Amino acid sequence: MLRTLHIENIAVIKCVDIAFEDGLTVLTGETGAGKSILIDSVGLLLGGKFNREIIRTGESTATVSAVFDGLSEETVAALSELGYEPDEEGTLLLRRVLHADGKSSIRLGGQPITATLSREIGRYLLNIHGQNDNQRLLQKSTHLHLLDAMGDFSDEKKAYAAAYGRLCDCERELATLGQSDAEKLRLREMLEYQIKDIEAVKLKAGEIEGLNRERERLRNIEKIEKHVKFASQVLDSREKSASVAYLLGRGSASLRQIADVIPEANEMAEQLDDMMYRVRDMAEEVRGWSDDDAGDPTARLDAIEGRLDQISRLQRKYGKTEEEILSFLARAKADMEGLDTAGERFAALERQRSALREECRLLADALTERRRAVAEEITERIREELAYLDMPKVRFAVSIKKTEDFTATGCDDVEFLIATNPGEPLLPMIKIASGGELSRLMLALKTVLNDRDGVGCVVFDEVDTGISGKTSRKVGIRLCQMGRDVQVVCITHAAQIASLADTHLVIAKHEVGERMETTVTPLDEDGRVEEVARILGGIEVTETQRTAAREMIAERNSIH
Numbered sequence: 001m002l003r004t005l006h007i008e009n010i011a012v013i014k015c016v017d018i019a020f021e022d023g024l025t026v027l028t029g030e031t032g033a034g035k036s037i038l039i040d041s042v043g044l045l046l047g048g049k050f051n052r053e054i055i056r057t058g059e060s061t062a063t064v065s066a067v068f069d070g071l072s073e074e075t076v077a078a079l080s081e082l083g084y085e086p087d088e089e090g091t092l093l094l095r096r097v098l099h100a101d102g103k104s105s106i107r108l109g110g111q112p113i114t115a116t117l118s119r120e121i122g123r124y125l126l127n128i129h130g131q132n133d134n135q136r137l138l139q140k141s142t143h144l145h146l147l148d149a150m151g152d153f154s155d156e157k158k159a160y161a162a163a164y165g166r167l168c169d170c171e172r173e174l175a176t177l178g179q180s181d182a183e184k185l186r187l188r189e190m191l192e193y194q195i196k197d198i199e200a201v202k203l204k205a206g207e208i209e210g211l212n213r214e215r216e217r218l219r220n221i222e223k224i225e226k227h228v229k230f231a232s233q234v235l236d237s238r239e240k241s242a243s244v245a246y247l248l249g250r251g252s253a254s255l256r257q258i259a260d261v262i263p264e265a266n267e268m269a270e271q272l273d274d275m276m277y278r279v280r281d282m283a284e285e286v287r288g289w290s291d292d293d294a295g296d297p298t299a300r301l302d303a304i305e306g307r308l309d310q311i312s313r314l315q316r317k318y319g320k321t322e323e324e325i326l327s328f329l330a331r332a333k334a335d336m337e338g339l340d341t342a343g344e345r346f347a348a349l350e351r352q353r354s355a356l357r358e359e360c361r362l363l364a365d366a367l368t369e370r371r372r373a374v375a376e377e378i379t380e381r382i383r384e385e386l387a388y389l390d391m392p393k394v395r396f397a398v399s400i401k402k403t404e405d406f407t408a409t410g411c412d413d414v415e416f417l418i419a420t421n422p423g424e425p426l427l428p429m430i431k432i433a434s435g436g437e438l439s440r441l442m443l444a445l446k447t448v449l450n451d452r453d454g455v456g457c458v459v460f461d462e463v464d465t466g467i468s469g470k471t472s473r474k475v476g477i478r479l480c481q482m483g484r485d486v487q488v489v490c491i492t493h494a495a496q497i498a499s500l501a502d503t504h505l506v507i508a509k510h511e512v513g514e515r516m517e518t519t520v521t522p523l524d525e526d527g528r529v530e531e532v533a534r535i536l537g538g539i540e541v542t543e544t545q546r547t548a549a550r551e552m553i554a555e556r557n558s559i560h
Contacts, residue, residue, distance in 0.1 A: 001070040001487040002126060002457040003091070007041045009062040011054055012509060014517040020457075023502030024483035027491045027520070028531055033507045034518035035491045039128065039461045042066070045096050045106075046122030047115040052102045065095035068125050070456055075124040082121065084108055092125070094118070126457045129442040138430045144414040146449055147398065151374035153367070157409075160363040164406055167356040170349055177346045184339060191336045198318060198329045201310050205322045208311055211304050218301040228289050236283035245283065248276035357406075364411040371400055371412055378448055385444035389478065390471040394441070395419040397426050416445075439463040440475065446486075447478055457487040464494040472496035480559050495535040499552035500559065504528045528553060 005018045012034050029035055044050050045064045055062045069091045071079075079085060079092075086092050087109065096106045096118070106118045113121075148157065217224065236245035252272035259266035315321075318328040338345070375398035382396045401413040417426035418441060429441070439460055446458055460479065464472050476497035482488050483502060492498055504523045509516050523531055532549035533541045 001068060002066060002489070003069050004067045005038075005042070006063065006065045007038070008064075009056040009059040010041050010044075010064065011037045011056060012516050012518045013037055013041075014056065014512075016518065016520045018505065018520050019522075020487065020489065021503045022483070022487055024480050024488045024490065024500065025503040025505060026498045026501035027489070027505045027507055028493070028498050028535060029507035030509070031493075033509045035507050036461070037518065038507070038520075039459065039491065042126065042459065043128065044098070045094055045118070046126065046128075047106070047117075047119035049115075050098055050104065052098075052100055055098055055100055060100045062098040063095070064098075065093065068092045068094070068457075071125075072456060075456070078124050079121065082117065084111070084113075084121070094121075094125075124455060126459060127442075127446075127455050128459045128461060129439050129463070140415045140428065140430065143398075143416050144409055144412065147371055147374055147378070147414055148409075150378055150449065151370055153370045156363070156367055156370060160360065160367055160410060161408065163356060163359045163363055164408060167353065167360055167406065170353045170356055174346065174349050174353060177349065188336070188339055191332050191339070194318070194332045195329065195336065198314060198325060198332075201314055203311060203314065203322055203325060205326065208308070208322060211308055211311075215301060215304045215308070218297050218304070221297045225290060228286055232283050232286045235286065236280045245276050245279045248272050248279060252276065360406050361411075364406065367410045368400065368402065368412055371414065375400060381448045382444050385447050385478075386441070389440045389444060389474055390467070391420075391440055391444075393422050395426060396441075396444075399426075439465065440467075443475065443478055443482075447482060455486070457489065458482070460488070460490045460492075462491050462493065464492050464497055468494070469496070476500040477559055480556065493535065495532045495549070495552060498535060499528075499532045499549065500556045501528075504531065506531050525553075 001022065002020050005020070006016075007013050007018075008015045018038075027035055027038065040048075040054070041064045044054075045066055069089070071086055071090060071092065076086065084092075093109050094106070096104060098104045104115075106113050106115060108118070108121065234243060237243040249272075252269040255265040255269035255272065259269065311322075314325050319325040379396060379398055386392070386394045386396065395418065397417045399413075399415045399417050403411045403413050405411070416429050418429050419426045440463065443460065443463060463475055463479070467475065472494040473496040476494070477500065479488050479490055479497065480500040480502075490497060490501075498504060504527075506521050506523055506527070507518060508521070509518050511517075521527075529546055529549045530541065532552060533545040536545045536548060
């Protein structure tokens with residue numbers, strides 16, 4: 001629902017902030033006060049094109065922003081698919097700034113978006129009736145969804161969608177297998193080459209890491225030999241010298257000479273012996289790092305470099321790691337095996353496709369029958385609504401045409417058709433001119449569809465155009481009733497409609513500092529009486545008009 005609307009520097013509007021409540025809100029005022037500018041501003045917010053002349057004279061920028069809340073599940077899901085989410089409080093802030101150079105910027109919850117995306121999002125937030133843009137009900141792409149929403153046969157739709165998904169999977173695999181003989185030959189030759197290319201190298205998992213370690217060791221072989229020799233001599237020289245092992249042995253022997261005098265000396269001597277043996281083991285291990293007897297290190301380094309070059313060539317073609325290369329080899333072998341059994345698999349898939357097409361056809365036919373039944377029901381209800389709104393000659397129909405091809409929603413091409421005058425053919429609603437008839441048609445559709453289109457706010461721009469008296473009152477009653485389920489905002493010149501509002505806002509234009517500015521003021525009960533009486537007519541508001549206004553307003557309670 002639309003909760004707040006902020007407009008700044010748009011035409012005669014200097015700055016207005018409007019808070020919208022649930023139910024039916026009407027906006028009234030003298031001609032030229034700025035009512036249409038409010039609707040135009042909302043249209044700009046929802047991605048509409050703008051003329052730089054709409055920016056208030058003397059200002060460089062103009063701003064329109066709105067806060068929406070109470071978003072439907074459909075709206076939240078649609079926003080999520082587009083990559084946007086409401087805030088923690090479930091609200092959404094949409095803001096557009098217009099610049100005098102003709103440029104503009106739009107932000108959704110602080111994130112910049114394009115005008116195209118704003119229009120797409122706006123379709124789920126708000127419907128404006130009385131002009132040709134932002135009317136989801138007029139767009140053919142929504143008609144099938146609306147028809148299905150009225151029918152409530154989600155189980156049948158899920159069953160069809162599952163079968164259709166299996167059919168699509170089968171079709172894709174058939175398309176892959178159904179390549180030309182030349183293409184299959186080319187694929188076979190490529191797979192054979194790839195398999196031989198990888199197998200010739202005889203790659204092993206973990207080999208690259210081991211080769212890199214050995215290459216690094218050989219590159220530092222002189223340094224290693226020098227320090228291995230020194231460390232081994234320090235730890236345990238094979239010749240008698242002051243090595244660590246030699247000194248530990250001498251220390252142990254000396255302590256044993258005094259063990260009969262100092263008993264603890266014998267225990268310490270044993271510990272020194274343990275240390276000596278450990279040091280000798282360490283010396284042997286260090287000597288093992290020597291490469292004295294391993295042949296020419298330069299030749300071995302060249303061999304390792306050659307092996308790494310072989311593997312690097314495979315890495316460039318088949319994967320970065322041994323695991324990726326070996327996985328590529330496994331897939332290539334599986335694809336080769338698949339080519340060998342492609343004929344059998346193709347025949348099996350063709351049989352499966354025939355069965356799935358028959359299953360989809362039966363499920364799609366069942367959907368069509370359900371849709372036709374729902375179409376008859378809503379057609380009759382809309383005709384009744386149109387007759388109630390004094391449009392008995394207007395004809396409405398739901399066109400359901402069977403398609404040859406399966407789609408994600410079945411085999412039905414659905415479109416709402418209308419004929420506004422006797423003798424005229426039924427035509428798509430999008431081709432019907434805007435005006436009073438179109439507004440009432442939209443009102444009838446919204447009344448029947450209720451809130452099934454997922455839009456929480458509906459705006460009717462001068463829905464009373466071309467009607468008066470009894471018809472205006474009927475329109476007002478329907479708007480009032482609709483306000484129980486969705487938020488309704490209506491700009492009107494009819495007292496019959498204005499008197500039924502839950503919230504009444506008056507738009508007025510005043511001179512401020514030698515310039516005109518528009519204001520929007522919520523009315524209390526006395527203010528409503530005065531405004532409805534003014535709309536009823538007359539140069540001066542009379543007590544008779546006030547009495548009539550009070551009676552019209554009081555009637556609203558009986559409707560609720």
